[in-house]
Amino acid sequence: MFIGVDLGGTNIAAGLTDESGVILRRACVKTLSERGPEAVAKDIADICLNLCEQSGTDISAVRWVGIGSPGAVDSAAGRVLNAYNLGFADVPLADMVRAHLPDTKIHLENDANAAALGETAAGGAKGYASSVCVTLGTGIGGGIIIDGKIYTGFNGGAGEIGHHVIVADGVPCKCGRKGCWEQYASATGLIRLTKKTMDSAPESLMWRLSREHGKVGGRTAFDAMRAGDAAGRAVVDEYLNYVAIGITNIIDILQPEAVCIGGGIAGEGQPFLDALSPLVYGGVFKAGDKATALRLATLGNDAGIIGAGFLGLD
């Protein structure tokens, strides 16, 4: 058995998993990172011990605890280098947790990388030795798996695919660059595009749908398109073009065996993938007969827990 911990800005979510990635028992506490890293590390250790106690398992039966943390991580050293939304800078988090669990191995990794490992080991990219996992959420997260292992780059920071620029001098991004993929292909980007199109389409169904839901959301244009709204379809088409540009870029650079797409937008499911596929395959630089597979993520919010549990497999 493994324990996977998904350390987030709001919650610490953890699961006791079997070795195929099935979550046997789960637990969640508030992160409250303003208490500082020592308190968070103590809570992580406590949640691990509680998971064991509740499931009648001795901690010695847990082969390791894997922790996915936001921000830049030095996994070899077990340090969180910087995680802005936790306020952590150069924190030896693995050692801090180990102080409370002295006989347990602790592995630490970036949370998006851990989630990518989860999808590759037990989710949408299962069976593929190399994959890039893309999360289209509020932002765009990414994780690169090569030969079944997380690829971190030499400094732990690889896989920031959301911040590669696809529109030179485009929309400013909080990372400091202009025109990052995240600004166009995240849910945030989709909502911006939806609002812009609505402004020039006063008759669009999107106005009624967004009033009914109290806001313009990531589903507004998709729902309108399904109801036959031309402006909704135009938004979705433009949005899919941006999604495809980034995915095709990743394939041209890395040619992974699979690209696995998750996050809220991927909840649109197979029709989303079916509409995206020709845009990607029409653009990729051909390399012989073998083409990267496009897959939907299947683990949802559990990818972080499950992937963290697999961290010791490396």
Add this chain to the structure above:
Amino acid sequence: MFIGVDLGGTNIAAGLTDESGVILRRACVKTLSERGPEAVAKDIADICLNLCEQSGTDISAVRWVGIGSPGAVDSAAGRVLNAYNLGFADVPLADMVRAHLPDTKIHLENDANAAALGETAAGGAKGYASSVCVTLGTGIGGGIIIDGKIYTGFNGGAGEIGHHVIVADGVPCKCGRKGCWEQYASATGLIRLTKKTMDSAPESLMWRLSREHGKVGGRTAFDAMRAGDAAGRAVVDEYLNYVAIGITNIIDILQPEAVCIGGGIAGEGQPFLDALSPLVYGGVFKAGDKATALRLATLGNDAGIIGAGFLGLD
């Protein structure tokens, strides 16, 4: 000793090298690929035997022959999958050469990947375990080295960094996409940008320089800038911005230990790198304290021969 063969659309260039990558003797014949792959393979074998004979070396002292070929290559199978400028499709080139050199190991790889290995093993990226080598020439070539080995992706096609889109729906590229990095940051892109700027700057020194050289070239704007021409500086500034966007994208995705820049434009040397560096470092997504080094390629046109010679080290 190794023999490295750089198979090009025009020439087959080869070198007998020592194990540090020094070319001891070199030879070159016309490719004449229209004769078909068997004739080209025979010429590759003959050039290897001639190199040995001219240097008083028995072919048995050559540990292997490495061949860098344009196009998509399946290096494990020793096949050129497709190389448009040779007219080769699914050619078992390694076997064809081996038929003439039965006791010699033959390694085959994409030419840009071989050149990247050369720069990493013995050139500008020497000493770095991971690197991305970027060639800013007529187009943009690329090669990715991870842990000292060429990263090819699952199908041999990785590293097509020139065809990642940085301007969504931008300038059409021969690969079929619009707005590829190659259209903006290659010498061809620089020349397009130079001509466009000249059209709106009739007083620019670039007009006189290009008349003197008989054409607008990749150096026109750089030479004008050095002579104090404002329009020339504007071209160079805009061009450097495009170069930096692509390099920063690569770093955000891969965080290699070094990016090594070669090709004709890199002939501008250290001032080019000094102007480029702040644009790149100002944009990269920070990952702790360790930043990717930017280096100039040092092997020039020999990178392909030298890198091909190192192919057997993998």
